[in-house]
Amino acid sequence: MGNPLGGFIRAKRDSIQPETLGLPDRERRRSPGLRRLDLAARAGISVEYLTRIEQGRDRSPSPAVVNALADALGLTLPERDHLRYLARLSSSPCGADVRPEPPRRQVRPSVLATLRLLEPGLAIVTNRLGDVLAHTTGFRAIASDTGMLDADPPNLTRYVFTDRRARTIFVDWDAVADEQAFDLWLTPTVENSEWLTTELAATGGPEFTDRLRHHRVPDRGPLRLDHPTGPRLTLLRETLELPGDGQQLVVFLAADDQTAETVDDLRRRSSGPLRSIS
Template identity: 65%
Template structure:
């Protein structure tokens, strides 16, 4: 019996010309569009499994399979969200499971006091999901105008993959993207990380999902930032784990060169513009 998920995947496959994916024409086909074998190869699944999904004989593909199909079909953000919705109503990933308790956003008073003592240094409290939980005024100055702190619950991972301004703010965007995705493997729990990944994937797209199965840690190099004011900043990072806090870390950024130190001094001396 057909399912909405299977119908969508088959219809989308039939609408794609193989040449648009760089697949050579191999002569006559029984149906228009992309061959099942080509889509299965692109998604990293077997032809048999793809057939079961399209025919409605498998109603429970995992989030990783749904993401792989979205990548293989080159779906845009709206199509990814629709695919995930169809997987849910078909009886797929995460249906019938309660959402795990999100990690606490509360920061211990002693940690907040430590941040206060560190002023005007650049430091912030985060967790492996990328939530920005607290920060020094120096950190807020460093990211001012980037868009990172414009939401009520700022998250660095979400910012990197869904805000176009992130690519200008991080000149070495690929390096930062690799780091943020790799950190998801470390918690605060496997269940929470799985939920966060499933919720972010439709909006973040292939740049996010294709990094999920990389298990080699990215090299830890200085963090380069292009401040909206024009200054180029370079930082060494020192992450300090905070025990008993849902995997929170205190991350201290230290100027990697004299130019960064001088630029931050100039930024601190700039008068704030009044907002009318």
């Protein structure tokens, strides 16, 4: 995935119109956005140093420089957190000796026990690649007719970008696609997601690669589904991070009465034990 820190800075710089920062309208440029010269001046660093950061030749900028760049780019709080995360990721000593491989897929017994306590609710255990590692019967009830769990093992990122049904199921497909692409940057190491990124670059096409390159920090609002069997579902999400495992426990809650009634109806049609996929 190359140089994520420099890629994020370049993406944000290219997205900024100089006039929005009170800068003069200069001559027509060959590329859009804020010039390196202007960003470096706003951040109080040299153009040469900014160039080294963007090109990945300097991977350890100080916290003061990272904060100055965040101020100069006018980043939102989530974007600032992402910039700091990428700076830590960039400076970590994971070099060529780290083999590309997916993060762990096994779910701890205590996490599975927690998932059972959530029955018959809607909950899953997933990782940042989008692998669904375990799920309740309630989640299977709403997902079984959508194709989300068809693959072996199921992977939500691959589903969103390669399964045509996803664009019909997810009302806000663009927002969901932003989330899945962004989360690939949050795997334990860049190498963890390299194998999936390579695959999706070919199969997902520009819809995937553009999102990965631009680091769009998602809002993660309610999840809206046009379920194949009937009414629209609107689900709120609560996420519990499991940092030792690089996994998340996600609980879905009905946002309105119609959704609650539809979920209850789907659960009545479905039966079976909690599913763990490793």
